Amino acid sequence: MSRFWSDIVHRLSPYTPGEQPAVAHPVKLNTNENPYGPSPRVLAALSAELGGQADTLRRYPDPTSRALHEAIAQRMGVHTEQVFVGNGSDEVLAHIFQGLLRHAEPILFPDVTYSFYPTYARLFEVQFTTIALESDFSIDVDAYRRPNGGILIANPNAPTGRALTLAQIERLLVANPDSVVVIDEAYVDFGAESAIALIDRFPQLLVVQTLSKSRSLAGLRVGFAIGHRDLIEALTRVKDSFNSYPIDRLAQVGAVAALDDVEWFDKTRHAVIATRETLTADLQALGFEVLPSAANFVFARHPDEDAAALAQALREREIFVRHFRLPRIEQFLRISVGTDAECKALIDALKTLVKVAS
Numbered sequence: 199m200s201r202f203w204s205d206i207v208h209r210l211s212p213y214t215p216g217e218q219p220a221v222a223h224p225v226k227l228n229t230n231e232n233p234y235g236p237s238p239r240v241l242a243a244l245s246a247e248l249g250g251q252a253d254t255l256r257r258y259p260d261p262t263s264r265a266l267h268e269a270i271a272q273r274m275g276v277h278t279e280q281v282f283v284g285n286g287s288d289e290v291l292a293h294i295f296q297g298l299l300r301h302a303e304p305i306l307f308p309d310v311t312y313s314f315y316p317t318y319a320r321l322f323e324v325q326f327t328t329i330a331l332e333s334d335f336s337i338d339v340d341a342y343r344r345p346n347g348g349i350l351i352a353n354p355n356a357p358t359g360r361a362l363t364l365a366q367i368e369r370l371l372v373a374n375p376d377s378v379v380v381i382d383e384a385y386v387d388f389g390a391e392s393a394i395a396l397i398d399r400f401p402q403l404l405v406v407q408t409l410s411k412s413r414s415l416a417g418l419r420v421g422f423a424i425g426h427r428d429l430i431e432a433l434t435r436v437k438d439s440f441n442s443y444p445i446d447r448l449a450q451v452g453a454v455a456a457l458d459d460v461e462w463f464d465k466t467r468h469a470v471i472a473t474r475e476t477l478t479a480d481l482q483a484l485g486f487e488v489l490p491s492a493a494n495f496v497f498a499r500h501p502d503e504d505a506a507a508l509a510q511a512l513r514e515r516e517i518f519v520r521h522f523r524l525p526r527i528e529q530f531l532r533i534s535v536g537t538d539a540e541c542k543a544l545i546d547a548l549k550t551l552v553k554v555a556s
């Protein structure tokens with residue numbers, strides 16, 4: 199606390215990212231990183247950009263990230279004016295809060311969802327109302343039929359992993375023609391349907407994606423939004439009032455290379471999906487209840503074991519999973535899908551920790 203702080207700083211409750219452990223070889227299943235590396239073409243593009251010369255970094259990058267806009271537009275089958283790019287989708291979301299969600303009515307999002315949403319709402323002084331998930335942790339889109347200043351839904355939802363169908367999202371859009379509906383698709387490539395298919399019919403729809411998860415580039419910081427050009431213009435106006443160069447030179451070329459390598463993208467995401475199914479079955483065999491996941495993580499609870507104690511016991515074995523001390527989900531563990539070997543290490547450890555009913 200300091201008398202020099204702005205008023206708003208006293209009221210902030212910053213987001214806490216998952217731990218980046220300092221141990222040498224952790225089994226790291228706590229931040230939904232991709233267990234496989236990015237496409238080899240990304241490294242090649244980064245080397246080519248640097249070209250062995252320190253001089254390359256002397257110049258500012260393209261402030262409009264034009265080549266990256268074109269690569270995203272082409273990959274997603276939209277026009278470049280329907281694309282906004284940011285420094286990770288977290289930054290894209292921040293600009294959305296600032297530019298599109300500050301209205302008289304509160305915005306709506308689920309009570310259990312990505313915990314950055316309430317953090318941004320406080321930072322940007324956006325009123326919000328949370329809508330309770332059903333008892334099976336699914337989203338009832340009809341519960342969002344009420345006056346609002348915008349709707350924000352992660353699909354698949356985090357940390358539950360449960361997905362809405364495209365038909366359910368369409369129903370949400372039809373019921374909410376007059377406020378911005380943001381669908382955060384950070385995990386969509388692991389098993390859900392993208393709402394990008396709906397943007398030409400619904401001018402209030404904004405779809406947000408990231409290269410951090412399915413393209414294994416969390417360290418490069420690239421995310422994007424797709425929507426009607428008027429929504430995109432709002433985000434560009436905010437961006438150009440905040441930082442002209444959010445995407446650095448390496449991020450621009452690396453992201454383009456990742457988007458170009460569809461073969462690598464498909465191979466690695468299908469490997470993650472296959473491991474998720476094995477991991478789910480193995481957890482169930484140990485007595486865990488596992489929510490159906492369309493993401494690169496599973497959300498699981500054990501009827502007889504305390505989740506915080508399990509997370510701590512795993513931590514002592516240098517296996518890291520995520521535990522949230524939050525209402526309704528304090529008995530769950532969120533486990534990122536790792537390699538087959540990492541998931542086996544987790545299951546082997548759990549076998550020694552969990553009492554299995556015989």
Ligand SMILES: *Cc1c(COP(=O)(O)O)cnc(C)c1O
Nearest residue numbers: 286287288312356384408410421
């Ligand atoms: C990981 C994640 C993001 C942020 O991704 P970045 O692009 O790395 O900032 C956004 N939304 C959800 C739901 C996420 O899980």
